[in-house]
Amino acid sequence: MNLHQITEQLNLKLLTEPRDLTTIQPKGGYASDLLSCVMAGAKGKYLWVTLQAHLNIVAVAALLDVAAIIITENAQPDPAAIAKANEEGVILLSTAMPTYAVCGKLWELGIHV
């Protein structure tokens, strides 16, 4: 399942610059709002589901090379965070759903790790 299909299925909104999401194949997922836990638990090409919309999530995502950050409950990153994400090539996706629901849907789509 590629990232484009996932954004369609979950009706996620792309906050960063448009790019070809069909070429990105997430290898798994990780959900946490604590950055150190993400540092320890999220691997490369994972989807990271979080309620955090602060600028610092971009640095963490860039270091870990995650497939995308899914920001839940319509938490809105400020323009500086979006600009930084574009600069670092980090994909930010947004949804009104809470983290629990997003994880459930991702699991149903076959993202099991």
Add this chain to the structure above:
Amino acid sequence: MSHPPRPPTDQELYGRSGRPVTDKDAQEINRVEELSYDLKIREVMSKNPVTASPETSLAEVLELMRIRQVSGVPVLENEQLVGILSIEDVVRAMNRNDLTESVRQYMTRDVVSVASYESIVKAMQKFAESGVGRLPVVDEHNQLVGIITKGDITRGILIALQKDYKAEELRRYRASHLFEDIISDRTTLVLRYAIKQQDFTRGGNASSHIKRALLRLGADPQTARRCGIAAYEAEMNLIIHTTSGGILKLEVEPYRITISATDDGPGIADVEQVLQPGYSTATEKVREMGFGAGMGLINIQRCVDKMELESSLEKGTKLIMRIHVPEETLTGRAKGQPNEPSSDHRTTQSETTD
């Protein structure tokens, strides 16, 4: 007529995403599209094209095409472009046994041409509109300066992409040969980053630079990732907990990477206590940003081979992290015997899980 029958691909039917192209797709500009605006026709065209005059016989032009291996020639009269003759025109003449006729009788007079100073995207549009296989290129004085085919465009874009790629390769090559080219008894590359307290907006910048530097020096992605994580946790500790910031330092030696974070206050009262998972002194404000899980130092221990933490309330804190690397990684030199990181330096939690 030249296409063998085959079903069109989804991409051809619906565009890049397997569905109708939307406005969003149209906004998306990739590097190739960018290049089609950046590259000028004169950069990719074939210069000094083979030409014919209107009075040349078709037999002569056919011979010219055969020798020069071209399938079309612009026709010049008094240095002005007056037509173009393609191999199809010659075939038409051959069918009528007309090869002794002049070019003038068979050439196409309404020539579609492009200007040398325009972007290649202009030529791509004209190819699509006219269906022709080659376009004569004229300069600002309407003088013929070259000829362009779709093949020239493809080649031009590939060469430009290759240049992009080589530029990064070269940066990486230069960096990764540092330790090989510079001879000393002990070479160390030191990078220092000044970290300001409470500077959350730049949090993680130094760690990103450290990770990138290590990759360019030839470290494997796994090592660069471990160092990046350790550096990030140390960097955020300087931002969150210090009274006047500190220094994050990366020292690269052919067989070892050392990252240290040094500050002069406030210091840690009980070093044993901060090494407990979950222990944190972070404020509520900092916790709201996702920090203060009390896992930072535990993460560092997991990522590095050796971690030392010295702190006192008088002097401040010094955190030293070491990662062993096989010597051939950073020097390109293969060693006679396999390099074993001295196992006595490893902490029990030193292995990363990924």
